[in-house]
Amino acid sequence: MSVQRDGQDTPTDPDGKVADAVSGNWVDRIAPPATRPYLRLSRADRPIGTWLLLLPCWWGLMLALASAPSTATWFDVWIFGGCAIGAFLMRGAGCTWNDITDRDLDGAVSRTASRPIPSGQVSVRGALIWMVVQALVSLLILLTFNWTAIALGVASCALVAIYPFAKRFTWWPQIFLGLAFNWGALLAWAAHTGSLSLAPVLLYLGGISWTLFYDTIYAHQDREDDALIGIKSTARLFGENTKAWLRLFLVLTICLIGMAVIVAVIPSDDTLALVIALAGVWAMGWHLWWQLVQLDIHDGATCLRLFRSNRNAGLIPVLFFAVAALV
Template sequence: MQTDQPMPEAHRSVSDAPPDNWVDRYAPSGWRPWLRLSRADRPIGTWLLLLPCWWGIGLAMIAGVPQWRDLWIAVACALGAVLMRGAGCTWNDITDRDIDDKVARTRSRPIPSGQVTVRGAVLWMAAQSLAGLVILLTLGPAAVILGVASLALVAIYPFAKRFTWWPQVFLGLAFNWGALLAWAAHMGNLAPAPLLAYAAGICWTVFYDTIYAHQDTEDDALIGVKSTARLFGRDTARWLVVFGSAAVGLLVLAVLAAGPHGLALLLALVGIAAFAGHLLWQLKHFDMSSPAVCLRLFRSNRDAGLLIAGFLALAGLV
């Protein structure tokens, strides 16, 4: 039986969420707007925030001695990634609510669509941040200092597209901070290896988020929002080669700085080679004129990052 009545707000999916995602299928209807605000229906961002953390743990295991505590660091980073990505996305939607209302892909987000009020979003952001702080406090003083310092980057990122053509760099600065934090949680300090991995992650972020940004270039041009996708234009593929190559090269330097030998070095380099192969696969299939292809390639970067994390963990155990 058909009806002309509009769908209740809590049942409206966000347009770029995966079809049949768990939030739309299983979450209680009252929780759905809040979970959508945290991007729980689009978990790829949580993966991309988490994976540099696991890179940092793997490098620390290679440079030091694997510890049982590393299991908790890995779990804490996963929980923290869920909470802080949720808080960051909530902050992003608060600051971008007027822009999101003008872009077809983002108009269905909870704030511009009226599912959540700004006041409610602020309270939800605070709750997620406090839960993340509780987890951060278990990781040691060095990690706590780095975690608090990262908030400045998180606060600045949503405004970057208003004043620079390189907002993807600001996203990279925020999203890859976990490589430093996780290393510090294990080692209690910083060193060249995590700093090089952090730089590699920033280049990787410019790579994958430029692909992602090509979904919105027409709308962004109309409302004056800047991005590397608009900046690179028809030369995007060449720039992707530059940043992908830089990410691979910096990862090699990060591994060498951690000092593995023998089988551990071989495993780490195999992981980087697999990562490089995945980036080449993305370049081969990249089509800036197809939003569907751009979204599929963007989401595939979870697998690219897991290749590095898995092989670094194996190298650390060796």
């Protein structure tokens, strides 16, 4: 199988595997062959995106619990698990929508030409049906939450719809990705508390800055192809000044999430919980600094490896916030 790229045939994997999928992933190994194109369309073979959508949800829930441990109920276990299932489904629906809107652009980029739609494995009509199925199942999970969380979940659909077009009209599409991918910080906080306040908003803003950090690293893989077809990104915008900008995003991320912790936990007058939660924020900061030291924007493999390492970076606050809540 091949696709047209710059007027020439670009071969794709005969088994339909996607170029940047995790080697030996479960979709390629054990998923029924008929389901593989649709699971690849949902990026099930590349789980990092689900993690990056899920982790802000868990930040919001765990910080809400750390701010008032006595409010914990068994329903919080469902919020925790429901966010995980919902993140998988909505990330899949969002990626499907992204591939529908980008099908012509993806065929012109080496890394994305093997995706199911440009490679001919899935039709646009089939992709639309698959997107709706994922979104409807996700809606069923959302309806188990309170009305504030439901309203926030419905509102997030606008951000998901807009994001694929952002790279056509702005050099900052990563901001739109951050707006969509960190919405769960607001939603999960509201699912537990029934309302919003300054703390989750600061957490949300910190997550957006974190997205600017990791997705700029990711976008450097496609910098040359993006320039050829006119796609905008912060990677192209920053160029050789990328590390200076990433230092700024690192500091902003840690300051905003740290402020969220202070605003959330100080009213409880629990110094130990505050120290533990802030330690998690600082530990995340050290992880981001390590990424910055390792970064070589001209090495696509390094960029992908560091991008994927943000799963671990984002899990650090989850762990520390959970310990703060238990303490």
